[in-house]
Amino acid sequence: MLVEFGRLLQKDLRVHDVAARFGGEEFVILLPGTELAGAKVVAERVRSAVEAHEFSGMNGERVTSSFGVAEVQLDAEESPAQLLSAADEALYRAKGAGRNRVAVREASDSGR
Numbered sequence: 001m002l003v004e005f006g007r008l009l010q011k012d013l014r015v016h017d018v019a020a021r022f023g024g025e026e027f028v029i030l031l032p033g034t035e036l037a038g039a040k041v042v043a044e045r046v047r048s049a050v051e052a053h054e055f056s057g058m059n060g061e062r063v064t065s066s067f068g069v070a071e072v073q074l075d076a077e078e079s080p081a082q083l084l085s086a087a088d089e090a091l092y093r094a095k096g097a098g099r100n101r102v103a104v105r106e107a108s109d110s111g112r
Contacts (some may be wrong), residue, residue, distance in 0.1 A: 036071040043067035064100035
């Protein structure tokens, strides 16, 4: 299933975007030069593709995905760890709202 998920990711990303498995069932997607609204669109497109895809070995069972989206805060000199933390906060909000959703960084994420 992870291999098929990876293929779905690559299909919806640009050549210079990067998708990587971050651990377990989590992935990180870097979208250079993409603002928050555009990243949300990409995440929603991938989420929809996963939901519509019939994964091998799942016997027709539906697979869903949740996404946390954050944009680098350049004016705050945000570190990569802070960016990841903000995306993680958004991800947990998406999961808490019922899963199979996309949530974006809020001002309160990572102390913001």
